[in-house]
Structures are given as C-alpha cells and as structure tokens.
Amino acid sequence: MDILRFITAGSVDDGKSTLIGRLLYDSKNILIDQLEALEKQSKNKNENGVDLAILTDGLRAEREQGITIDVAYRYFSTPKRKFIIADAPGHIQYTRNMITGASNSQLIIILIDARQGVIEQTRRHSIIASLLKMKNVVVAINKMDLVDYSEEVFNDIKAQYQLVAQKLGLENVNYFPISAFYGDNIVDKSERTPWYKGSTLLNFLETVDVNEDVNLEKARFQVQYVIRPQTDELHDYRGYSGQVISGIYRKGDKVTILPQNIETKISKVETGGKEVDFVFANQPAVLHTEDDIDISRGDFIVKTDNQPKVENEIDAVVCWLDKKELNEGxxxxxxxxxxxLKAIVKEIDYKIDVNTLENIPMYSGIKLNEVVKVRLKTSSPLVFDSFEENNDTGSAILIDETSNSTVGALMIL
Known part of the structure; x- marks a missing residue:
C-alpha cells in the first residue's frame, strides 16, 4: 500500500480539525476508548453527540479556544491507502507551522467557509502551495449546511478560486461541496447535494495518483552509514547504506561520488539483506562500488550522465522559524x-510577501514567520538540485550553532 501525505489549510473556524475528525470517525479509525473520551470532552456536539475537532486539537489551549495552534499529525488507513494528515493552524502568526507541515505533503486541502467565500487567508495558503510547488490542490467548500446546500453558492466560490489558481499557476485543482459537521460528501455521498456529480472527498484521496511525483530520471543516493563488519565471514565487505532519494540503480551503472568527483561502477546492489538486480526511489538500499574509494556519511552516489550541482554558494528561499532575527553575516x-556543513549568510536579497508574492527589498532584521531570498556560503561544497527539480535534494534546514535549534527551512533555487 502506498502512503498519501496531505495537509489541511484554511482560515480560523473553517473546520479543518472537524474535517479530519470526520474522516477518522466515518472511516472507522477511532478506538472505542477514544470515542468515550471524545463524548465526555465534547462541547460543540454534532448529531453523533461528539465534537470531532477534539481528535486533532491535542493541546489544552487549542481545545479551550477552539482553534489549532501547532501542526498535529494524524494517521489513518483504508483498504486502499494509508494516510498521514498534517492539520496546520490558520492564524497569520503560524505561517512557519503551515510551511513546515506543507513541505512534506503531496496534496493540500484548502478549506473555504461557504458563507465567506475566498478570503485573504485562502489566497495566502494558495500562495504557499504555489511557493512549495504542490502538484495537487483540493478546494473543500465547507459548511454547505449553513447556505442550504446551494449549488449557486458552490459555483460562485469555485469561480472565485479559479481566478486565484490561474494567477498562481496551480493546475490540478478539484472542488468538493462538503459539511464536515454533518459528513456530507466526505466519506459518503450526500442526498442533500443531488446537483453534485463528483466523487466523495475520501474516494478522491484514495485514488489520486501520487506516484507521478516520484522522480525516476535523476538517480540520487546519499550515504547514511558505511557498513564494514570486519568479521571472518565478511572480511572484505564494504557497503554504503541509505535510502534511494530518486532514480534507479543497477549493477554495472557508471556512477560518480560527490563532492569528491570520483568515477566508479556499482558492483552489487542489496535491499532487505539480499542481492537484487536493481533498486529504485524510496527504497532502502546498500550499494557496493568496484573501486575502494573513501566514501563517508553525507556523500552522494549519482549516475555519471545526470549529475546534480556541486557548489559552495547557494541561492535559497528561507522561511524564518526563530525569534532571533536573521541578518547578513x-x-x-x-x-x-x-x-x-557550516554556512554564513552572505546576502539577503529581498523579502517575499506571502499575501501577494511581491518581492520587497530587505537586507537585515528578518523576523519570525517571514520568507526571504538569501545567498549562503558553505564551508565545503554542497551537492544539490533545485527544489523545483527535486524537492528532496533541494531542501535543507538551518541550525543555530549555540542552541542547536532549527531556525530556518530552505528551498534551494
């Protein structure tokens, strides 16, 4: 079974947590003891006597205020697919949570309140989706029960959002009229919307193609561990273990070790403790080389005919995650x-307005939640692709040297 990672986004009170709770509840992914606890804590009860938002709002402050503060991850499965859901906050001051949650997602569900239509937060989250190059966008027009399940309201909001999607270059956009509170068109088709001929939201999530995101062209493998048992039966064994980031590796492939830029061939490929003919993207593997080369953790093994960039200076978009300001130097x-690697901020080119995507000149004093374009210089060469070409090798994080906390999320240009 494959896994679909998706994020829900929307303004405060659009019903993100309730939608996820509904997916878990109606797909029978809640245990009996969870249901009992849910009934006791529920203030805002639906026809089942439970407040489904509590399933994802784990922090006490979230339950008290009825809002989402932190990114909550939930896992559930159906007979067709496994799911990892990120429930991201809708508030402006939690932009960093939204970006970190979306960076690992293959699909975004943008909720729109049927009474409100497309608002500033809708545009903001759509801009972040375009910034992160998200290929699949679902627009869930929620609270249809509060507008009498009006087809006219649904079509009007759909037309509003199509203008936003066109402007941002969002291509695969699908629209659903739903009520998370009552469960309309989420797991089961609703009789209250006879005019809607599309599938349910869960059916779409079960069938949407996410395998097209897997890059099988550019072979990228980063060494996580060098296996050297040095036992009598495995005296000469030397393998390089890691996960195949993208592409396919076969015995006999001509490869280059980066950043050393040394060419060799693959002599053996293993996965699951057995020798195999080939390995491909997302598989754990052990690669062996024909020549004895000094290869260490963090080095890349790539196919010689299709190599990434190897440079000491990189341009990147940074989402700033720390209360201490980001400054040049x-x-x-x-x-x-x-x-x-060690890195220094050589230049701050401009700030990106996440409401409009406009570039605003800015050279210092970047604050929490702001998104900027910077130039970094690293202590030794970095092996990378651009985020647009390969988001696995085109993303990184910045870590504070003293506190060791993560302070920035990078999309390499």
Whole structure:
C-alpha cells in the first residue's frame, strides 16, 4: 500500500480539525476508548453527540479556544491507502507551522467557509502551495449546511478560486461541496447535494495518483552509514547504506561520488539483506562500488550522465522559524539530509510577501514567520538540485550553532 501525505489549510473556524475528525470517525479509525473520551470532552456536539475537532486539537489551549495552534499529525488507513494528515493552524502568526507541515505533503486541502467565500487567508495558503510547488490542490467548500446546500453558492466560490489558481499557476485543482459537521460528501455521498456529480472527498484521496511525483530520471543516493563488519565471514565487505532519494540503480551503472568527483561502477546492489538486480526511489538500499574509494556519511552516489550541482554558494528561499532575527553575516549549520556543513549568510536579497508574492527589498532584521531570498556560503561544497527539480535534494534546514535549534527551512533555487 502506498502512503498519501496531505495537509489541511484554511482560515480560523473553517473546520479543518472537524474535517479530519470526520474522516477518522466515518472511516472507522477511532478506538472505542477514544470515542468515550471524545463524548465526555465534547462541547460543540454534532448529531453523533461528539465534537470531532477534539481528535486533532491535542493541546489544552487549542481545545479551550477552539482553534489549532501547532501542526498535529494524524494517521489513518483504508483498504486502499494509508494516510498521514498534517492539520496546520490558520492564524497569520503560524505561517512557519503551515510551511513546515506543507513541505512534506503531496496534496493540500484548502478549506473555504461557504458563507465567506475566498478570503485573504485562502489566497495566502494558495500562495504557499504555489511557493512549495504542490502538484495537487483540493478546494473543500465547507459548511454547505449553513447556505442550504446551494449549488449557486458552490459555483460562485469555485469561480472565485479559479481566478486565484490561474494567477498562481496551480493546475490540478478539484472542488468538493462538503459539511464536515454533518459528513456530507466526505466519506459518503450526500442526498442533500443531488446537483453534485463528483466523487466523495475520501474516494478522491484514495485514488489520486501520487506516484507521478516520484522522480525516476535523476538517480540520487546519499550515504547514511558505511557498513564494514570486519568479521571472518565478511572480511572484505564494504557497503554504503541509505535510502534511494530518486532514480534507479543497477549493477554495472557508471556512477560518480560527490563532492569528491570520483568515477566508479556499482558492483552489487542489496535491499532487505539480499542481492537484487536493481533498486529504485524510496527504497532502502546498500550499494557496493568496484573501486575502494573513501566514501563517508553525507556523500552522494549519482549516475555519471545526470549529475546534480556541486557548489559552495547557494541561492535559497528561507522561511524564518526563530525569534532571533536573521541578518547578513550570521553563521549557522546547514543540514542537507545527513550532511551537516557550516554556512554564513552572505546576502539577503529581498523579502517575499506571502499575501501577494511581491518581492520587497530587505537586507537585515528578518523576523519570525517571514520568507526571504538569501545567498549562503558553505564551508565545503554542497551537492544539490533545485527544489523545483527535486524537492528532496533541494531542501535543507538551518541550525543555530549555540542552541542547536532549527531556525530556518530552505528551498534551494
């Protein structure tokens, strides 16, 4: 079974947490003891006598205020697919939570209150989706029960959002009229919307193609661990373990070790403790090389005919996650999967307005939740693709040298 990772986004009180609760409740993914606790805590009860939003609003402050503050991850499955859901906050001051939650998602569900239509937060979250190059967008027009399940209201909001999607270049957009409170068109088709001929939201999530996101062209493998048992029966064994980030690796492939830029061939490919003919994207694997080369954790093994960039200076978009300001000249660690390097902020080019995507000149004093374009210089060469070409090798984080806390999320340009 494959896994679909998706995020819900929307303004405060659009019903994100209730929608996720409804998906869990109606797909029978809640245990009996959870249901009992849910009934006791419920203030805002639906026809089932429960407040479904409590399932994701785990923090006490979230339950008391009826809002989402932190990103909550929930897991559920159906016979067709497994799901990982990120419930992101709708408030402006939690932009960083929204971006970190969306960076690992393959699909975004943008909720729109049927009474409100497209508002500033809708545009804001759509802009973040376009910034993160998200390929699949679901527009769930919620609270249809409060507008008498009007087809006219649904079509009007759909037309409003189509203008936003066109402007931002969002291509795969699907629209659903739903009521998370009553469960209309989420797991089961609703009799209250006879005019809606599309599928239910869950059916769409079960069938949407996410395998097209897997990059099988550019072979990328980063070494996480060098296996050297040095036992009598495995005296000469030396394998390089990690996960295949993208592409396909076969015995006999001509490869280059980066950043050293040394060419060799793959002599053996293993996965699950057995030798195999090939391995492909997202599989854990152990690669062996024909030549004895000094290969360490964080080094890349890539196909010689299709190589990534190897540079000491990178341009990147940074979502700033720390209360301490980002300024030119600041020094950080940059972690690029299992590789950690020292880096200095050489230039801050401009701030990106997440409400309009406009570039605003700015050279210092970048505050929490702001998104900026910077130039970084690293202590040794970094191996990368652009985020647009390969978001796995095109993303990284900045770490504070003293506190060791994550302070920035990077999309490499």
């Amino acid at each position: 600041n020094k950080y660690f940059i972690q690029h999967k299992s590789k950690v």
